[in-house]
Amino acid sequence: MATETVTTSRPPLSIRLTAGWLDRETILGYFLLTPALVILVLFLAYPFLYGIWLSLTNAEIGGAPAEFIGLQNFAYLFKSDPIYLRTIANTFEYTFVTVVFKFGLGLVMAAVLNVGFRFNRALRAAMLLPYIVPTVLSTLAWLWMFDSTYSVFNWVLLHWFGIHGPIWLSSSPWPMISLMIVNIWRGVPFFGVLLLAAMQTVPQDLYEAAAVDGANAFHRWLFVTIPTIRPVILITTLLSIITTFSDFQVIWILTRGGPVNSTHVIGTYAFQTGISGTSIGLGAAIALTMFPLLIVMTGVVLWLLRRE
Numbered sequence: 001m002a003t004e005t006v007t008t009s010r011p012p013l014s015i016r017l018t019a020g021w022l023d024r025e026t027i028l029g030y031f032l033l034t035p036a037l038v039i040l041v042l043f044l045a046y047p048f049l050y051g052i053w054l055s056l057t058n059a060e061i062g063g064a065p066a067e068f069i070g071l072q073n074f075a076y077l078f079k080s081d082p083i084y085l086r087t088i089a090n091t092f093e094y095t096f097v098t099v100v101f102k103f104g105l106g107l108v109m110a111a112v113l114n115v116g117f118r119f120n121r122a123l124r125a126a127m128l129l130p131y132i133v134p135t136v137l138s139t140l141a142w143l144w145m146f147d148s149t150y151s152v153f154n155w156v157l158l159h160w161f162g163i164h165g166p167i168w169l170s171s172s173p174w175p176m177i178s179l180m181i182v183n184i185w186r187g188v189p190f191f192g193v194l195l196l197a198a199m200q201t202v203p204q205d206l207y208e209a210a211a212v213d214g215a216n217a218f219h220r221w222l223f224v225t226i227p228t229i230r231p232v233i234l235i236t237t238l239l240s241i242i243t244t245f246s247d248f249q250v251i252w253i254l255t256r257g258g259p260v261n262s263t264h265v266i267g268t269y270a271f272q273t274g275i276s277g278t279s280i281g282l283g284a285a286i287a288l289t290m291f292p293l294l295i296v297m298t299g300v301v302l303w304l305l306r307r308e
Contacts, residue, residue: 054284061278073285083261084269084286091265091290094176095244098183102240103233105184106191111221113192114199124196131189139253142182143169146254175255175263182250187243191236198232199225231305238301242294266290 055073059066077084113124130138145152146168154165166174202225210220226233248267251257257264257272264272266286274283 051284051288054281055288057281059279059281059284061275061280063278066281069281073282074289076282077285077289083264086261087264087266087269087286088289090176090263091245094180094183094247094265095241098180098187098244099237099240101180101184102187102191103237105188107195109188109192110195110199111225113196127189127192129189130186131193135186135249136253138186139182139250142178142185143254146178169255170259172259172262175259179251179254179263182254183244183247186250187240190240194232194236195229198229202228234301234304238298241297245294245297246290 054066056068056070057066058069058072109127113120113127144150148154148167148170151165151168153168157163157165168174168178206224206228207220210224215223245265246267247265248271251263251265251268252271255263257268261269266289270283270286272283273286274280277283
């Protein structure tokens with residue numbers, strides 16, 4: 001009886017080599033990361049490195065070819081530009097005050113919504129509105145409410161309390177206060193949502209054990225909830241600091257850094273100098289001074305997280 005043999009052909013060498021490479025987890029991981037790395041290089045690394053180069057030149061929009069001048073732009077900012085020094089102070093003040101209020105109000109909002117009551121879900125959805133509405137659109141609405149002639153706030157103050165309201169965007173110190181109000185209004189839902197999600201992951205066993213030990217509701221919240229969600233608090237605060245420190249849209253739409261450069265933050269002053277003022281090299285230097293400050297703040301938060 002004849003024996004039938006089955007012969008199988010080996011796959012081509014190129015396919016076998018490719019399959020062998022992809023079987024290695026490390027190589028496969030880098031292979032899958034390649035598209036994301038290309039995007040990061042094109043849209044983050046290259047603009048950042050080009051910005052560093054511009055900050056070391058006297059580049060002007062529409063001017064002569066840029067010449068390398070070293071650190072002269074940075075020396076000018078710290079030694080001869082009083083507006084820049086005021087801008088740094090404004091940026092820290094704006095960031096510190098708004099982040100503190102956003103965290104405090106967001107924490108209260110999360111604690112309230114973490115309790116089951118009627119219309120709880122509707123309120124959770126409604127609280128997201130300030131955050132999901134486009135920044136430009138909501139800020140234009142605030143611009144109308146702060147208008148010196150048609151201000152809703154001034155109408156309420158005058159007709160309900162008989163008080164003549166301030167000129168919100170022109171009379172010191174109200175311009176900076178107005179900017180902070182808008183930023184806080186937009187940022188509270190960000191804290192509220194993330195802290196609420198963190199609170200809902202706290203094991204109920206911890207609350208029950210604390211109750212057995214005699215802790216009341218406030219003490220359970222203070223000594224159980226807060227320590228448990230501390231990593232989320234740190235991460236959320238860090239993200240808020242970064243976005244607030246680099247804020248641009250709210251300030252530019254409402255005051256454009258005025259009156260008399262009193263509300264400039266780093267982002268708006270860099271834009272005014274580099275784009276509106278055409279000194280793109282100096283504007284890049286202004287923007288880059290934001291980077292080491294954010295690195296320091298990020299390092300502090302990461303150090304605190306590692307201690308957890």
